[in-house]
Amino acid sequence: MKHSRIMLSATAALLLGSSAALPMMAQTSAPQGTSTGTTQSGTATGSASANGMDPANNNTYATGQPLATQSKEGFWGHLNPFARKKWVKRQLDPVKGRLNELDQLQAKNSRDIQALDAKTAAGIHQAQSTADQASQTASSANTTAGQAQQLAQQASSQTSQINSTVSGLDQYSKVSDTELLFRPGQTTLNARAREALDQVATQLQGQKGYVVEVAGYSHLRGQAGLTSSQHMSDAVVRYLVEQHQVPVYKIHQIALGNAKLQDASGAPLAPAGNAVRVSVMQNSLAAAGGAPAGTAPAASNNGSVQ
Numbered sequence: 001m002k003h004s005r006i007m008l009s010a011t012a013a014l015l016l017g018s019s020a021a022l023p024m025m026a027q028t029s030a031p032q033g034t035s036t037g038t039t040q041s042g043t044a045t046g047s048a049s050a051n052g053m054d055p056a057n058n059n060t061y062a063t064g065q066p067l068a069t070q071s072k073e074g075f076w077g078h079l080n081p082f083a084r085k086k087w088v089k090r091q092l093d094p095v096k097g098r099l100n101e102l103d104q105l106q107a108k109n110s111r112d113i114q115a116l117d118a119k120t121a122a123g124i125h126q127a128q129s130t131a132d133q134a135s136q137t138a139s140s141a142n143t144t145a146g147q148a149q150q151l152a153q154q155a156s157s158q159t160s161q162i163n164s165t166v167s168g169l170d171q172y173s174k175v176s177d178t179e180l181l182f183r184p185g186q187t188t189l190n191a192r193a194r195e196a197l198d199q200v201a202t203q204l205q206g207q208k209g210y211v212v213e214v215a216g217y218s219h220l221r222g223q224a225g226l227t228s229s230q231h232m233s234d235a236v237v238r239y240l241v242e243q244h245q246v247p248v249y250k251i252h253q254i255a256l257g258n259a260k261l262q263d264a265s266g267a268p269l270a271p272a273g274n275a276v277r278v279s280v281m282q283n284s285l286a287a288a289g290g291a292p293a294g295t296a297p298a299a300s301n302n303g304s305v306q
Helices: 002-028 037-046 085-167 191-204 222-244 284-288
Strands: 173-181 210-217 251-257 275-282
Touching (some): 173 191, 191 210
16 A cells, blocks of 8 residues: 555646656747747848738838737647746737838838928929019019000101101191281381281291292382392391391392292282292191291281381
8 A cells, every 4th residue: 555655646646747758848849830939030120121011911110011920839839828028029029120120111101291292382482483583574574564655656746746857857837827018119127017027926936847938029020129129028038037136048039020920820929019028838837837827818918018
């Protein structure tokens, strides 16, 4: 009996020792086909550039490699509840590495998005500034074009007015007609003749584009009539130049003697007897500068010599 008890005690001790040794062997050696955490991390990092991420596989992440399969410890593939901290650390290191990779990738994507947003905002601001500047330039060009159009219209109006003025420079119209009568044999001016000439000179003050036509007539025939009419017209011209400073180039003088002149209707133009006709003619230049109102021809006896 005593010997039997000793054998049972030895058998129990052997069984307890075997059960304690098996967990230790499971912790030091992993099952065949299962890699350690360090080996799996190195393999995943090394093949990240060779294999792309598979979007259809939820087990792939930033590096494109699947997570390591969790190794089993203990009997019949069950996790050993007495696993050591080093073994647990080896199991968690690959997961932590993947998490760090995901954090770095997310931070890089965030920086890229911020940089893209900044570039986009700068491009939009520059495009808006360019558009505003182009709008201002177009508005300024439109204003300049309007001013140029107004200047062109003014220039066209002035050109038309100048053309009208130039075309009418050689076209004169009579605005006044005064006859100075002389007694036979007389060639000097009396008071009434000088008064009539003063009125003519008053009309000419400040005027442009006028011509004074002085025509002398005589009842005498031949050379005697021409000489007499020349002396009478000379007296009129001399008085206008000396007393009223009428420019000589504005006066057209002619001695007609006893010439018989008629207008288009056949009416006589020359006065009967000894006389000088003073006519004021104006053209378009005078009309543009304000021509004096036409006056009725003076009576034939206004400048008569008594």
